[in-house]
Amino acid sequence: MSTLLDILTTAAILYSVCAGLLLVFGVMKIINFAHGGFLTVGGYSALLVTHLGLHPWWAPAFAFVIGAVCGMAIERLVVRPLYSRPLDAILATWGLGIIIGQVITLAFGREVQFVKSPVTGALDLPGGASYSEYRLLLVAVAVALGLTLAAVLEGTRLGLVTRAVIMNENLARALGINSGLVRFATFSLGAGLASLAGSLITPLSSVDPNMGVPWLVNAFMLVMVSGVSLVSLAIACVVLGGAQVLVSQWGNPILGGLTIVVLAAFVLRLRPQGFSRG
């Protein structure tokens, strides 16, 4: 039972971490390697909330806003001038990730710090075991996030326009859609979501200037096997995240940390479209 919950909660955390990266990849056709940096920004936003003595419930909202504002500035100043050079744009995001880590080190120091969790209780499971309520809460958050994104993408004009840009940007432009604005909004949202996810994972681990890096690697592989589909992403998170949990529990945690990357590479080798329909 608790293994099952581990799989579910791990998948939920991975989904929250990956959603923003997937959207940016879909719209802009680049992998945003600053995503790890935005996760870290979220972690430190949560730390700030703790330092300011605010209730930890403020952390996710605070993190989202700070991440989105950083995303807006970075899109405008760094990514947009490189639209016609996607490879350079990817390199630039990689550099940005490093810069974000360094700026955070300067501001907050190198040491590992801890953040208060908004929920500290444990839920009793049938059979006498208990399970972290906070981890269970993250499942609800991930589901809500997925449903909200799906509702926006499938049910609104903004979503339709975004899907059009994902499918065929030039055609969208020919029909009067300002794809530059869609890119800006998506990048900002992606940064905000990354930061939000960063604030959500901090109560489970700790905060340090490089906390985003291991997440970035896994998120990158999960997006690669998902194509540009939120549904495939959910499936990939459950399957590969589940494998990670099983390997960590019954094998060893070091191998567990490699599971997603290795399996994703295998999946792509066998089925280039990964978990997506196409």
Next chain:
Amino acid sequence: MNARVDIAGSAALAVAGMRSGYGEAVVVRDVHLTVQPGEIFALLGKNGMGKSTLLKTVMGFLPLQGGAVSFFGEAVGGLAPHLLARRSLAYTPQEQALFQDLTVEDNLRLALRDRTQFAAGLERIGVHFPFIPQRLKQRAGTLSGGEQKMLLVARALMTRPRLILIDEITEGLQPSVIERMVRVLRAERDETGAAMLIVEQNVQFALAVADRYAVLKLGEIVDTGPVGDGAVAARITDQLSV
């Protein structure tokens, strides 16, 4: 020179000395053409002569390397595609012209900025293409080839554009559908006064639908005139075969 400025002033589209291409490879060189309001203009030429490049440059997808483009008197060279579309310029490209995975309805809606126009637009295109209002929920990619071309034209007409650029709409169409396209485009022009620049290889279609024509060869216009002259078809066919 003054005469040319005057023409540009009143024309729906005026292209003056256009030079364009892909980096070093110049595909269109020194092209002049004007399309008057309410006029259907056919640009003929074989593959690789620069027809599509010319349209892409007018639409802002390729940078103007030389010359000028004006749209109802406004110089629009260098303007982004979405801004041209918002000035009521419709463009139907030759390839990847529909969102295959979206429904017929979503494809049509994407062309409209104002959603309140949808019902009226649908009614208008339903007159020309009755299958479209009946199959709004069908994915565009599952329509037949001919239906996809009709949806393309419908989407362009949806917005009541002032100028429509159409790239090889007859490619792969059966004769009955081609005849229908001629009727629809001419009817639309008569009703709304829209100007059209139609790029074609199908001489018969082009001469049936257009008022004037030009032949583009290796990026330059080698012949132009009204279509009325009976010898035109033979002459164009001759030019395209060389």
